[in-house]
Amino acid sequence: MNTILxxxxxxxxxxxxxxxxxxxxxxxxxxxxxxxxxxxxxxTTLLRMITGIFFSDNGEIIFDGKKFDPxxxxxxxxxxxxxxxxxxxxKIGEQAMYLAQLKGLSKTEAAEKIKFWFxxxxxxxxxxxxxxxxxxxxxQKLQFVTTVLHEPKLIILDEPFSGLDPINANLIKDEIxxxxxxxxxxxFSTHRMEQVEEICDHxxxxxxxxxxxxxxxxxxxxxxKENKFGIKLYEVPATLNSSTFEVIEQKANALxxxxxxxxxxNDVLQYLIQQNLTIESFNEILPSLNDIFIQLVEGTKATxxxxxxx
Amino acid sequence: MNKILLIIxxxxxxxxxxxxxxxxxxxxxxLFVVMIAGATYFxxxxxxxxxxxVIDENGFFKNNLKNSNDLIFEFPEGVDTTNxxxxxxxxxxxxxxxNGTEKTTYILRSKKSxxxxxxxxxxxxxxTAIEDKNLQDNGITKTMLDSIHSQSQFAxxxxxxxxxxxxxxxxxxxxxxxxxxxxILIYITMLVYGMMVLRGVMEEKTNRIAEVIVSxxxxxxxxxxxxxxxGAVGITQxxxxxxxxxxxxxxxxxxxxxxxLEQVKTLQQNGGVMPGASAMQASDAAQNLYNVxxxxxxxxxxxxxxxxxxxxxxxxxxxxxxxxxxxxxxxxLQTSQSLTLPITMPIIFSFFIMTSVIQSPDSSLAVWAGxxxxxxxxxxxxxxxxxxxxxxxxWQLGVSIIVLILGFLFTTWLAGKIYRTGILMYGKKIxxxxxxxxxxxxxx
Numbered sequence: 001m002n003t004i005l006x007x008x009x010x011x012x013x014x015x016x017x018x019x020x021x022x023x024x025x026x027x028x029x030x031x032x033x034x035x036x037x038x039x040x041x042x043x044t045t046l047l048r049m050i051t052g053i054f055f056s057d058n059g060e061i062i063f064d065g066k067k068f069d070p071x072x073x074x075x076x077x078x079x080x081x082x083x084x085x086x087x088x089x090x091k092i093g094e095q096a097m098y099l100a101q102l103k104g105l106s107k108t109e110a111a112e113k114i115k116f117w118f119x120x121x122x123x124x125x126x127x128x129x130x131x132x133x134x135x136x137x138x139x140q141k142l143q144f145v146t147t148v149l150h151e152p153k154l155i156i157l158d159e160p161f162s163g164l165d166p167i168n169a170n171l172i173k174d175e176i177x178x179x180x181x182x183x184x185x186x187x188f189s190t191h192r193m194e195q196v197e198e199i200c201d202h203x204x205x206x207x208x209x210x211x212x213x214x215x216x217x218x219x220x221x222x223x224x225k226e227n228k229f230g231i232k233l234y235e236v237p238a239t240l241n242s243s244t245f246e247v248i249e250q251k252a253n254a255l256x257x258x259x260x261x262x263x264x265x266n267d268v269l270q271y272l273i274q275q276n277l278t279i280e281s282f283n284e285i286l287p288s289l290n291d292i293f294i295q296l297v298e299g300t301k302a303t304x305x306x307x308x309x310x
Numbered sequence: 311m312n313k314i315l316l317i318i319x320x321x322x323x324x325x326x327x328x329x330x331x332x333x334x335x336x337x338x339x340x341l342f343v344v345m346i347a348g349a350t351y352f353x354x355x356x357x358x359x360x361x362x363x364v365i366d367e368n369g370f371f372k373n374n375l376k377n378s379n380d381l382i383f384e385f386p387e388g389v390d391t392t393n394x395x396x397x398x399x400x401x402x403x404x405x406x407x408x409n410g411t412e413k414t415t416y417i418l419r420s421k422k423s424x425x426x427x428x429x430x431x432x433x434x435x436x437x438t439a440i441e442d443k444n445l446q447d448n449g450i451t452k453t454m455l456d457s458i459h460s461q462s463q464f465a466x467x468x469x470x471x472x473x474x475x476x477x478x479x480x481x482x483x484x485x486x487x488x489x490x491x492x493x494i495l496i497y498i499t500m501l502v503y504g505m506m507v508l509r510g511v512m513e514e515k516t517n518r519i520a521e522v523i524v525s526x527x528x529x530x531x532x533x534x535x536x537x538x539x540x541g542a543v544g545i546t547q548x549x550x551x552x553x554x555x556x557x558x559x560x561x562x563x564x565x566x567x568x569x570x571l572e573q574v575k576t577l578q579q580n581g582g583v584m585p586g587a588s589a590m591q592a593s594d595a596a597q598n599l600y601n602v603x604x605x606x607x608x609x610x611x612x613x614x615x616x617x618x619x620x621x622x623x624x625x626x627x628x629x630x631x632x633x634x635x636x637x638x639x640x641x642x643l644q645t646s647q648s649l650t651l652p653i654t655m656p657i658i659f660s661f662f663i664m665t666s667v668i669q670s671p672d673s674s675l676a677v678w679a680g681x682x683x684x685x686x687x688x689x690x691x692x693x694x695x696x697x698x699x700x701x702x703x704x705w706q707l708g709v710s711i712i713v714l715i716l717g718f719l720f721t722t723w724l725a726g727k728i729y730r731t732g733i734l735m736y737g738k739k740i741x742x743x744x745x746x747x748x749x750x751x752x753x754x
Contacts, residue, residue, distance in 0.1 A: 051525045053734070071528075079525035083736070085518030090324065100318050143522070285483040 003062075004029045004154055004185040005050065012045050020056070021209035027187065027202070032180050034200035034217075035189040036289075038297050042209040043189050044082065047156055050187075051079045064153060075104040078152035082159045084143050086131045091129035096146050096209035103150040106245040113149040121171065122144060136163040144172055148179060155179060156187045157271075162193060173199065193290040203289070207297050221286045224295070227259040231269065232280035242271045256285065313527045314535045319538025321510070326546060327380060335547050339554045348581040348742035359426060362418075363389045367407045369699055375441040381431060403432070458531060481608050482696075486668055492618050495665040497688050500625050500657055503544045504633040510536050511637030511733070520733045529730035534722070535636075536631045544626065570596045574603065610697070617694045620711065625687025627718040629653060631725035638725075639740040640733035652742060660685035664692045671696045681710050683717030724749050 005027045012020040020042045027033045028084060036286060037043045048054040050061065050071025061068035064076070070307035078213050079296070086095055096112075100110035118124050121141055131139065148155055161169045176199065180186055196203060196278070197217060229245075232254050240247060244263040249256040259268060265284070272279060287295075325331055361382045364371060387399065394402040400418040408414065417437060418424065442455055469482060472623075511533070514520045518668070523532050535584040563571075573596035632653045640646040663685055667676040671693045680690040690710050691703050727749040732740065 048734070053521070053524050053529075068593060077525070079522075081518075081521040083518045084522055085520075086522075087324075087514075087519055088517060098316065098320055099522070099526070102313055102523065104313075208613070291719075 002028055004064055005187075006062040007046075007050075008060040008062070010046070010049060010061065011057050012042075012054065012252075013057055014048060016033070018209045021050070022059075023206065023209075023211045024059075025204050025214055027185055027210060028088075029185055030180055030183055031201045032176065032186045032188060032199055034203035035187055036191065036193070036196060036203055036213075036293065037206040038191060041206045041252060041283065043206060044158070046206070047158060047187070047189060050154075051077055051156065052084050058181070066233075076153045078103075078147040078155045079149065080143055080147040080155075080157045082162075086134075086139055086142065088130070088132040090131060092123075092128070092129050092131060092134070092142060095131060096142065096149070099146040100149055100209040103152075105150055110149075113151075114145070117145045117149050121175075137165055139173070141168060144175070148175070148184075152184065154185050156189070158189045160188070161190075161192070162173055192193070192292055193288065196286050197289050199279050205293065205296065207300055210298055214293075217289070220289070220292065224287045224292045225284070227288065228264060228285040229259065230285050231255045231257060231268075232282075233272070233273070234278040234280055237275070237277065240275075242268070244268050244271055253280070264276065314531050314538075317527065317532060317535025318539040318542065318734040321536050322542050322546075325506075325540065325543045329549070331543070335550050336554070339558065343558065360401055360424065361399050362401045362403050362432075363394045363397070364403045364405065365390065366405045368405065370443055371405060371436075371439055374442055376435055376438070378662065379482070381428065383435075394419075405436075432578065435620060447577075481605055484605050484609055485671075485695040485697070487695075488614060489664075489668050489671075489695035492614070492621075492691040492695065493661065493688045494666070496618075496622055496625050496691055497657060497661045497664075499544055499548075499622065500629050500687065501654065503540055503626055504629045504657075505650075506540050506543075506654070507537055507630045508633040508637040508650065509643070510540065511634050511729070512640055512646065515733055516641050517636060522732075524733065526528050528538055530726045531731060533631075533634050533726060533729045537627065537722075541623065541626050545623075548622075557583070566595070566599070568594075572598065574600045579604070609695070613698055614694060615706075617693060621650055621674075621687040621691050621714070624683075624711075624714040624718060628683055628687070628714065628721050629657065631718065631721040635725035635728040635732070635745065639735070639745060645739065649740075649742065656684040657688075660688040664688045668692050671701050677706060680706060681713055683714045686710050 001028045006024075008024050010020055010023045011018070023042075023046065035043055045054065049056045050068075051228070052068070052074050063069075063073050067208055090098070096108050096114045096118075097107070101107065101113060105113065115124075118126065121144075123138075123141060123145070126134075126138075126142070128151070134142065140160075144157075144160065147157070160172060160176075164172065174249070176186055176188075190196060200215050202215065203217075203220060204211055214221065228248070234253065236250070236253050237253065237291065243260065244267040245257040245259045247255055247257050257268065259265065265282075269279070359380050359382060361384065364375065364383050366372065366385065371383075372385045377383055383403070383510065384399070386399075389397050389402070390400065391402055391404070399419055400422070401643065402425060404417040404419070406414055406416070418429075426682065445455060446452065514523070514532075514536075520532070527535075570593060573593060577596065577600040587693075598728050602731050633650070636646055636649045636653065640649060645731065663679045664677065667673065667679060676689065676693055679685040680693050690702070694707070696702070696709060728745045731748045732745070
């Protein structure tokens, strides 16, 4: 069994709209999975079904090889929702203990794990502080700890870096890598594409409740590449005329070219060499996920769905 | 199940450890004592004596209007409506010449408003005086009249209740007091702790902790844990009050002289009369204390306390679930007000029904309001004080209890449905109509 989670034809309809409309995908064990989509695409509803908060109207969730059983499997999942908070009046240590015990850890286990994580993220001195005294970034760290300390098989992080400074964001990012290496699977939901590109192995893009893209980051980029290349020459001649490519943009001695159908990059190089031009660099320009995202989502009525109606 | 216990524990401890809780628990009984003492003090002190100048054209009232501490009638010469204030009187009473048997109007002019009770007293004194005059006119001498007066008010009514073959002493005044007291207590606790549940649920929602928690436990567990936890806080507070009041009472008892207590004991052993003719006479204080103890002893405390606990908990659960439902759909107290109105109205309304039921605990209003779960916690408690099964037959008590249990199961179910949709929804104004839609349709 190689997948931790499989979704089959998941549907969730509200009175006025289809929040999740027939979505299927699977996530491999130990991978870092990116769930992408504009605001109101249905990501949160989808995550709430995976965490057992909502029941699906239709479809099936297979968790770790068996049909998902919210009551028991919930303790194997760690969910950090986008809208997350803490009890303001509680002490930080007590709060972490409480949340850990709700996940099914015993008192001693919980205390042990909290100590471990607090030490790891340099939070030891926080134990007796109150949540209301924490900065936003500090409470983010606490929330991250309470999400992962019961060593869940599946960790779901919805916008985990919002409000974190670069140092703490890197700290959390390293922890995410570490958790994945130790066998946890991570679902990472965001609309910050540069983070996805950096972290995720596999992505799914949803829009208007439907899945519109599914694949590894590499494959997706290959799929959407437009045969664009960046060429730097020591000297650019007045005219470059070849049937193999067209120049799209020129900035000083840097050119962006699009290779015409039926030709390969080598044909372009051959032409340049024949012209006796000295090549400084030659590289393929792959579209960024951001470009792909905008290309796919723009023009659909995505933003109008930002306010969910139930 | 274990998780519910954790939630209950947190809800309970976070409130009981709170300084505000400790303060209100300790101060409320003291405040209560101060209030009662204050009210008593002012009711005594508040009675200013009225010095009334009487202008009597008949010359009869001079020796026949009864004086008392707060009403002093004087018959001065040369005082009239223009100068009574300067002569040191607070009021002036003008009695016209009698006109046969017709009703005559007397005029009382005052510096300040005289008050309803004083007004009634004055009227009564005048009427007694006239009655006396009529009796004297018909040949009854003053001595005879005085001896008749001294013999009136000799009868004292002692009520008893027939319960099968046995006869039990009943006390309407005590039942009234217990009924009213229990009614008020349940009324206050339902409102206070209900609002506490509402605020607690709302806090979880606005803090955005709700979604974190419901990814670990079922929403229903979170709601039920909160309701039970806060209920336990209420019971704790209540028990502490009982303990405090009994401690205060026993402290107060140490100030009573030893002889008086001995006399009370003798009275208790002899059914309220001192033995051995008049050899030893009980003091007034002992007699009063005995009366209080004896009266309290006539109530069926076991039944009243167990019913109180049931209606206290049942009523709380019934309404707390509804308060929780409202708490889950609002984001600030202001918007909650329009939604809580349909919940607080029945509670307030039940209180008014209770004040009427306590006058006639047998009326059909009393029977029905004692069964309907919206009002039964307050109303039934008031009725039970009047006696089971004499005033409240067993079947009515049984039906009321069952209906209340079904009632809170229903409100909890209903609230659970509303709660799990509402708790995760932000930025939308919800009406009761929508809440009902969530409760009775399958989605969400």
